Amino acid sequence: MTSETDPVFExxxxxxxxxxQPHSLAAWEAGDMPQALWRDLDETGLLxxxxxxxxxxxxxxADTFAGILRLAGRLAAPGPLAETCVGRWLTHAAGLPVPAxxxxxxxxxxxxxxxxxxxxxxxxxxxxxxxLPAAGSTQRRNLAGEVRLSPAASNLRPTALPAEQAARAxxxxxxxxxxxxxxxxxxxxVLSLAHANTRVQFGRPIGKFQAVQQNMAVLAGGVxxxxxxxxxxxxxxxxxxxxLLLAAARARLGEISxxxxxxxxxxxxxxxxxREYELxxxxxxxxxxxxxxxxxxxxxxxxxRRFAGAPAGALWETLLATG
Amino acid sequence: xxxxxxxxxxxxLLPANAGSLRAEVRDLVAxxxxxxxxxxxxxxxxAYNAGFSRACGEAGLIGMTWPKRYGGREATAMERYVVTEExxxxxxxxxxxxxxxxxxxxxxxxxxxEAQRERFLPPITRGECFFCIGxxxxxxxxxxxxxxxxxxxxxxxxxxxxxxLWTTNAQNSQFMIAICRTTPQxxxxxxHGLSQFIIDLSLPGxxxxxxxxxxxxxxxxxxxFEDVPLAGDAxxxxxxxxxxQVSAELAYERSGPERWLSxxxxxxxxxxxxxxxxxxxxxxxxxxxxxxxxxxREMSLSIAGMLERGMTPNLxxxxxxxxxxxxxxxxxxxxRDLAExxxxxxxxxxxxxxxxxxxAILMMPAFTxxxxxxxxxxxxxxxxxxxx
Ligand SMILES: Cc1cc2nc3c(=O)[nH]c(=O)nc-3n(C[C@H](O)[C@H](O)[C@H](O)COP(=O)(O)OP(=O)(O)OC[C@H]3O[C@@H](n4cnc5c(N)ncnc54)[C@H](O)[C@@H]3O)c2cc1C
Numbered sequence: 001m002t003s004e005t006d007p008v009f010e011x012x013x014x015x016x017x018x019x020x021q022p023h024s025l026a027a028w029e030a031g032d033m034p035q036a037l038w039r040d041l042d043e044t045g046l047l048x049x050x051x052x053x054x055x056x057x058x059x060x061x062a063d064t065f066a067g068i069l070r071l072a073g074r075l076a077a078p079g080p081l082a083e084t085c086v087g088r089w090l091t092h093a094a095g096l097p098v099p100a101x102x103x104x105x106x107x108x109x110x111x112x113x114x115x116x117x118x119x120x121x122x123x124x125x126x127x128x129x130x131x132l133p134a135a136g137s138t139q140r141r142n143l144a145g146e147v148r149l150s151p152a153a154s155n156l157r158p159t160a161l162p163a164e165q166a167a168r169a170x171x172x173x174x175x176x177x178x179x180x181x182x183x184x185x186x187x188x189x190v191l192s193l194a195h196a197n198t199r200v201q202f203g204r205p206i207g208k209f210q211a212v213q214q215n216m217a218v219l220a221g222g223v224x225x226x227x228x229x230x231x232x233x234x235x236x237x238x239x240x241x242x243x244l245l246l247a248a249a250r251a252r253l254g255e256i257s258x259x260x261x262x263x264x265x266x267x268x269x270x271x272x273x274x275r276e277y278e279l280x281x282x283x284x285x286x287x288x289x290x291x292x293x294x295x296x297x298x299x300x301x302x303x304x305r306r307f308a309g310a311p312a313g314a315l316w317e318t319l320l321a322t323g
Numbered sequence: 324x325x326x327x328x329x330x331x332x333x334x335x336l337l338p339a340n341a342g343s344l345r346a347e348v349r350d351l352v353a354x355x356x357x358x359x360x361x362x363x364x365x366x367x368x369x370a371y372n373a374g375f376s377r378a379c380g381e382a383g384l385i386g387m388t389w390p391k392r393y394g395g396r397e398a399t400a401m402e403r404y405v406v407t408e409e410x411x412x413x414x415x416x417x418x419x420x421x422x423x424x425x426x427x428x429x430x431x432x433x434x435x436x437e438a439q440r441e442r443f444l445p446p447i448t449r450g451e452c453f454f455c456i457g458x459x460x461x462x463x464x465x466x467x468x469x470x471x472x473x474x475x476x477x478x479x480x481x482x483x484x485x486x487x488l489w490t491t492n493a494q495n496s497q498f499m500i501a502i503c504r505t506t507p508q509x510x511x512x513x514x515h516g517l518s519q520f521i522i523d524l525s526l527p528g529x530x531x532x533x534x535x536x537x538x539x540x541x542x543x544x545x546x547x548f549e550d551v552p553l554a555g556d557a558x559x560x561x562x563x564x565x566x567x568q569v570s571a572e573l574a575y576e577r578s579g580p581e582r583w584l585s586x587x588x589x590x591x592x593x594x595x596x597x598x599x600x601x602x603x604x605x606x607x608x609x610x611x612x613x614x615x616x617x618x619x620r621e622m623s624l625s626i627a628g629m630l631e632r633g634m635t636p637n638l639x640x641x642x643x644x645x646x647x648x649x650x651x652x653x654x655x656x657x658x659r660d661l662a663e664x665x666x667x668x669x670x671x672x673x674x675x676x677x678x679x680x681x682x683a684i685l686m687m688p689a690f691t692x693x694x695x696x697x698x699x700x701x702x703x704x705x706x707x708x709x710x711x
Contacts, residue, residue, distance in 0.1 A: 193708060213705035214698065220708055221642040228332040228625060229618040235334070244617065251614035300610025307613060308606075309599035312591040316412040320345075322617065 073183025079116025082176025128158030254296025335624030380450025394448030434560030457501030583647030
């Protein structure tokens with residue numbers, strides 16, 4: 001995935017890092033949308049990350065996209081960032097006018113991220129893409145207090161899309177969520193490590209106790225696994241593969257996020273369960289995000305069906321053909 | 324907000340010739356099976372087959388990354404990775420040469436004298452010379468600084484006394500690389516005073532006693548040394564500085580895909596048994612195992628890439644082993660449940676699935692012990708996090 005040395009990543013870090021501070025998280029949740037963040041994201045061209053250069057975008061691939069969404073997840077950046085990037089790319093590719101401002105993208109009419117004054121809600125179905133005014137959708141807040149939109153019923157005719165375009169849009173939206181989960185896991189690890197090093201009990205930092213160390217090792221191992229599989233998924237999406245590594249990523253993140261959040265809270269003790277401490281912003285997001293824009297269960301089903309009934313001697317060879 | 328100290332596994336770069344290497348391995352295994360020289364096993368675990376090891380040597384699949392002058396083919400670490408993965412997935416009987424190829428040879432190449440390289444490496448690459456690992460002892464398991472086997476100077480050589488335990492495949496090996504005390508332990512630096520020796524197991528004073536494991540198999544042994552006369556050139560590397568060499572050896576030992584492929588045959592057989600119409604429960608549980616397989620494989624590939632870049636991915640290897648062994652356990656658990664489900668559905672459950680599963684249940688406790696226990700590995704990871 002994209003690293004600190006990529007100029008696009010640096011630009012994203014400048015904008016997101018500037019606006020997203022731990023102390024803003026509560027205000028955002030209370031409904032104070034950071035318009036300045038979204039304005040800057042738009043002005044620096046980051047919302048057009050995936051648009052081709054000749055259409056005024058950056059023309060980034062899935063790998064860069066995942067790196068930036070990971071950063072956004074780490075900082076708990078509000079609003080439908082992945083969906084806006086993908087939505088702009090998709091509308092352009094479909095020959096539609098690219099909507100201004102924040103837009104969201106619902107897969108098959110399922111709930112989609114809102115916030116950041118989302119104006120347009122795209123609904124992607126087997127029939128194609130329909131663009132609706134976001135104002136007409138039902139709003140709800142997820143476990144992390146983030147606005148989620150359910151599209152209103154519509155009898156507009158969808159714009160038909162070539163199969164690869166629709167598949168790529170679906171994959172990118174799901175990958176975006178996976179990358180954000182990875183970012184949230186990064187942050188959960190940092191917070192837990194800092195706490196283990198500074199919280200003193202029995203005369204020493206709790207991180208000196210072997211039981212705590214062993215849990216921290218499991219947490220770090222989970223984050224490493226998540227990073228490896230999300231990076232592989234991004235490569236897979238770029239290669240236009242069958243999406244099996246992406247499915248592996250969504251399936252693994254479902255499990256890893258639960259284990260990681262459990263350990264992080266255990267390491268923190270009571271303070272981690274309070275509103276005033278930062279941890280819950282990320283663990284609540286992990287709980288919500290695992291089943292947004294795809295679910296672990298659907299991912300496991302997709303994987304299993306792909307290999308079902310393969311003769312024992314052929315399973316390995318079939319598996320290697322995944323990406 | 325600062326970045327996380329994740330052990331970011333660098334993206335793997337598969338070699339361009341991966342496909343032809345895989346084909347080479349598959350052809351070899353298929354040919355040996357067809358000729359009746361390699362059996363299809365109904366239990367998990369690596370089998371010993373001297374003929375197959377020689378066939379691997381002839382095919383240039385041992386010591387692949389070593390210099391040509393020692394019989395290698397100067398392949399990359401990634402190319403070697405592709406071959407090891409393929410051999411393990413095919414359940415090939417590689418026990419004989421596995422340790423020599425994976426760790427003894429590389430340690431000799433790195434720390435040995437020119438004479439030692441010339442003596443040991445070519446026969447290893449021919450699949451004729453097998454090594455075993457002499458680390459553990461009755462009173463020294465996780466704590467290797469506590470080894471008691473002692474080598475005492477005698478003339479130009481050494482006299483060796485002590486006992487190594489859990490020595491896998493000693494019964495078929497000509498040599499052992501052992502860690503021994505050469506200077507009494509100083510509690511201020513417990514790891515100083517250890518040295519590595521290449522021990523010829525045919526020397527007088529060496530006795531090898533089988534230790535039968537709970538699955539009823541003879542895999543490991545007790546190797547006893549009583550006044551074994553070692554020549555001066557048995558010393559490997561630097562006197563009293565063997566600990567550093569052992570750390571390098573452990574990195575080779577822990578970094579391969581064998582740590583999550585032990586139960587691959589079980590999973591593959593289960594998947595085939597359940598057939599194309601899995602149903603909800605089986606889909607959910609098999610899907611989870613496949614997701615883990617794909618993830619672990621990405622991590623292993625990445626480790627091979629790190630080795631190729633000359634890095635020492637100890638931490639990454641510890642992570643993969645911890646995740647991999649937990650995954651193997653889960654495979655066994657899922658297989659037990661889903662084999663029952665298959666029976667309930669009236670599907671034909673092959674006898675082989677039952678026996679693979681039974682052997683896996685009996686071998687499973689060893690997964691999280693051999694090659695470093697889970698607790699010790701997690702300690703290594705915690706150190707990497709800066710907690711210790
Ligand atoms: C199948 C198999 C094959 C093997 N093959 C070989 C071989 O070829 N050559 C060889 O040299 N060895 C071999 N071994 C030995 C293996 O390396 C050791 O078993 C292993 O290092 C653990 O040592 P131990 O069994 O003495 O357990 P111990 O070290 O006594 O550990 C017992 C328990 O205590 C825990 N423990 C110990 N120290 C700590 C600590 N500091 N903190 C927390 N927990 C701790 C351990 O994690 C474990 O749970 C093999 C083992 C097996 C099972």
